[in-house]
Amino acid sequence: MRRGREVRQGVGFSLKLRPRSASALEFCLLLLLVLTWTSPALAAAVTLRWDPNPETTLSGYRLYYGTASRNYTTLVDVGNRTTYAVTGLAPGTYYFAVTAYDILGNESGFSDEVFTTVPPACSYSISPATQSFTGDGGTGTVSVTSPAGCGWSAASSADWITITTDSGGSGYGRIEFAVSPNTTPGSRSGVISIAGLTFTVTQSGAGCSYVISPGTGSFTSAGGTGTVSVTSPAGCTWTATSKSDWITITAGSGGSGYGNVEYAVSRNTTPGSRSGALSIAGLTFTLFQEGESFTxxxxxxxxxxxxxxxxxxxxxxxxxxxxxxxxxxxxxxxxxxxxxxxxxxxxxxxxxxxxxxxxxxxxxxxxxxxxxxxxxxxxxxxxxxxxxxxxxxxxxxxxVGASIPLRALMTEVARDGRGGRNTGIALRNSRTSDLSLQLFLRDLNGGSVPSGFASLTIPGGGHVAKFVDQFFPAADTSDFQGTLAVTALEPDAAIAATAIQLGPGEFTTLPVVAVDPPTASSELYFAHFANGSGWTTSMLLANPSDSASASVLSFFDDDGSRMTVPGQTAGDGVHVDIQPRGAALISTDGSGDLVSGSARVTGSGAIAGVLRFSSRALGLTGVGSGVPTAGFIVPVSLGVNERWSTGLAVASTAAQVKVSLTLRDQLGQPVSGGQLELVLRANGHMARFLEELFPNADTRDFQGTLTVTAEGGTIVGTAIQVAFQEGRLTTLPVTELR
Missing domain, CATH: 2.60.290 (Hypothetical Protein Tm1070; Chain: A)
Structure with missing residues (x-):
């Protein structure tokens, strides 16, 4: 068998076909193969033609082809036709042969084989697509990108644009060119045709000069807008482009003679400053922008x-x-x-x-x-x-609430080795250098606990989190309740901390009490407490000073009247004496029907405290004292499927106030049906869930914020998130409006 020949357009050949059956017919054919395709990007078409055979018993012809020699995967019975077009051929090499058959069904052997190769599809891109020059001329470069093996050529349409490198290639390449000086007063343009694409060259006329004003600009991190004026003789063209993605030209990207380029600078959200530029008429306008001031x-x-x-x-x-x-x-x-x-x-x-x-x-x-x-x-x-x-x-x-760096702090700790209850503390060094700490374990009277001393060093920016028995392995904490004090040896305030309470049905974090710098307040406000129906409230009061403190704890109902809480004494308040650097723990007993309200502590000196409220069904959570304010914001969410909800408690700190509540989406925009106004009496209190506050708002699977403002006095607030299953009770941050 002879090897097939590659056939190009317009070439014919003769072959003698022998029957493939018992009949001894012979056919003499002249076969012409024509290859056509309209674009390299389109599939090819192959046309085959042959002269008719004069045999009277001839019935027709069959065309065979495939992608391997003498291994044909496709058969086409073309009947008595002596021409046939095979279309839709993808890139690759194809082999063709023809047989003839007579009226008795006898078929000849294959003709000599012919083959052809369909080239791969080619696509092209150039960068840049345009370039401008002054009247003095100059040089430039255009990048050409195409698949490997795809050829291309370049030609200039203007005698003043000269291609200085090879004018053709394949795959990726570069075209370099030179622009001659323009000796005429008018501007001109020309093109270089590259791979069927157009690269446009514009050049200003002779004598064109350009001035931009100003030459530089500066912006704060907020960004902004600006204008650069361009001055040139009439008829002298110019273009403007940005070299930085944070600088956008909003108007005047090109013109002639006098004109303006307007631009916008986006906000710089990074702490570092940056510089960028505009290219205007071949001149550089430089921009400087400050970094975000993260203060x-x-x-x-x-x-x-x-x-x-x-x-x-x-x-x-x-x-x-x-x-x-x-x-x-x-x-x-x-x-x-x-x-x-x-x-x-x-x-x-x-x-x-x-x-x-x-x-x-x-x-x-x-x-x-x-x-x-x-x-x-x-x-x-x-x-x-x-x-x-x-x-x-x-x-x-x-x-975990936000922590303000301190030099010294204290927190309540409790451990029940048999019951699985334990307290841990997480410490973070806010300095960039090492921080040396001393830890002291004390009883509620401020007395030292044997083996209750430890020291450690936290690297710059580092972190440590341990339970109390891990900090003090030699101390007897098997059944312990007291305080943990942490002091930095360095003079700057650098300790960020949070306490962690873990036990059966208990998983919560508690804010720590500031010792140095000490709290300046002798009055503490807590927007919510609850007792009864499975709810209990406990309060840790700490004396961070070196002298004894006398305090009075008072409870107020929704109407602002003093109230007696089960487990505590008469409504004139609970009197508490606290030793220097000591603490006191006051708790309700959880008996009776549910009652709720607000609490206030008045001390003879500086005092700090943390309130914890717990539910047998939901768990435990804690909150620090509130700061009286005219308004605050809290994050809120409600999930119908997960049974999440957000509760809010608001208390007046003294006078009667008018309170306005606005439910907002995550963009800070008010939600339809999310507005409420109410009046709190002096020392009054309100506590409701989100769906109770705004029954007409669509709060299904809602996330956003709630802003609360007061007229006529100050308020404090507490927000909780509840999932109505054990361990799913937690507090949310209350932040003063600015």
Missing amino acids: HSLYFAQFADGAQWVSSIILTNPSRTETATGLIQLVDDQGQSLNASINDQAATSTVPFSIPPLGSARFATAGLGDLVVGSVRLVSNVEVGGIVRYSHPALGVAA
Whole structure:
């Protein structure tokens, strides 16, 4: 068998076909193969033609073809036709042969084989597509991109544009060209045709000169708009392009003679300054922009992700007018970057954010992979409110509130070795250098506990989290209730901390008490307490000073009247004496019907406190004392399917006040049906869930914020999130409006 020949357009050949059956017919054919295709990007068409055979018994012809020699995968019975077009051939090599058959069904052997190759589809792009030159001329380069093996050529349409490199190639390549000086006064344009595409060259006329004013510009991190004027003789053309993606030309990207280029500079949300430029008429206009001034910092002393632990960072912007921008920075125990996937994005240690006025934002980890722990630092241009809510399906949900760095602090600790109750504390070094700490375990009277001393060093930006028995392994904490004091040896305030309470039905975090710098308040306000029907309230009062303190704890009902709480004395208040550096724990007994209201502590000196309320069905949570304010913002959510809801308690600190509540979406915009006004009497109190406050608002699967403002006095607030199952009770941040 002879090897097939490649056949090009217009070439014919003769072959003698022998019958493939018993009949001894012979056919003599002249076969012509014509290849046609309209574009390299389209599939090819192959046309075959042959002279008719004079045999009277001839019945027809069969065309065979495939992509391997003498191995044909396709058969076409063309009948008595002596021409046939095969269409739709993809790039590749194809082999063809013909047989003839007579009226008795006898078929000849294959003809000599012919073959042809269909070239691959080709596409082309060039960059840039245009370029401008002054009257002096110059040189330029155009990049050509195409698949390997795809040829292309270039040709200039103007004698003043000369291609200085090879004018053709294949695949990727570059065309270099030169533009001659323009000796005429008028501008001109020409093109270079490259791979069927057009590259346009414009050139100003002789004598064209350009001046731009100003030559530089500067902006704050907020960005803005500006204008550059262009001066040139009439008829002298110019173009303007941006060399930086954060600078956008909004008008005047080209013109002739005198004109203006208007541009916009986007906000710089990074702390670093940056520079960029516009190219105008071949001249450079340089722009400088300051970095975001992140003057505010927040620290969250505990963060966990992986092994089913999920952390959600929930932020609110309390500003009525400014957008809050900043960065969330995740750090491990050694102060190094900690990578985590946030909101299903690629793992990173730094997440930028931008929150509109009175809006909110949520950033959640996936909880996949091995457990990683650390802390969170947040920097922003304005003060923001926030928590890190972390959860585990076996334990529940706890919220880590923002911590203000301190030099010394204290917190309540409790451990029941038999019952499984334990207290831990997470500490974060807000300095960039090492921080040396001393830890003291004391009883409720402020007395030292044997073996209750420890010291440790946390690296710059680092973190440590342990339970009390891990900090003090030699101390007897098998059945212990007291306080833990932490003091830094360095003079600056650098300890961010949160306490963690873990036990049967208990999983919560508690705020710590500031010792140095000490709290300046001798009066504490708590917007909510509850007792009865399974609810109990306990309060840790701490004396951070070196002298004894006398305090009075008072409870008020919704109407602002003093009330007696089961487990406590008469309605004139509970009198509490606290030793220097000591603490006192006051609790209700949980008996009787449910009663709720607000609480207030008045001390003879500086005093601090943490209130905890718990439910046998829902768990335990804690909150620090509230700061009297004329308005605050809280994040809120409600999930119908997950049975989440947000509760809000508001209390007047003295005079009767008119309270306005506005439910807002995550962009800070009011929600239809989400407005309510009410009046609180002096020392009055209100506590309701979101769906009770706004029955006409669509709060199904809702996330947003709630702003609360007061007229005629000040208020304090407490917000909780409840999932109506054990371990799903937690507090939410209350942040003063700005």
